[in-house]
Amino acid sequence: MPLALPSLTGAPAVLYFYPKADTTGCTREAQDFSALSERFSQAGARVIGISKDAPAKLVKFAAKYDLAVQLAADESGAACEAFGVWGEKQLYGRTYWGIERATFLFGADGHLIREWRKVRVAGHAEAVLTALG
Numbered sequence: 001m002p003l004a005l006p007s008l009t010g011a012p013a014v015l016y017f018y019p020k021a022d023t024t025g026c027t028r029e030a031q032d033f034s035a036l037s038e039r040f041s042q043a044g045a046r047v048i049g050i051s052k053d054a055p056a057k058l059v060k061f062a063a064k065y066d067l068a069v070q071l072a073a074d075e076s077g078a079a080c081e082a083f084g085v086w087g088e089k090q091l092y093g094r095t096y097w098g099i100e101r102a103t104f105l106f107g108a109d110g111h112l113i114r115e116w117r118k119v120r121v122a123g124h125a126e127a128v129l130t131a132l133g
Contacts, residue, residue: 021061032125037068
């Protein structure tokens, strides 16, 4: 089922973009958000992780780690482009195109409350929950 921003209004929403399912940092981030999923839910917020992975890979990823957050596939890269998270990255001196780890917190009215760019995974999910209030 396609996900559209207007469908997220009425309650706060957390959209976090991550490079690739089932890699060390991305797994840790998904687990951290999942560990706090009940507290996000109590705050009325929906948490959605977005990557360019295929839907089938996301289903396996969620099952493998018993993730409690919703995962969305952006295979076309349209959401990544719209949020400005697709760009050049560097790793070990190699330049390539990929998803910048970033998170966007929206209020119940659909307006952007806060964004985090170039996210470091450790403590990030907790920081987003704190910002949610």
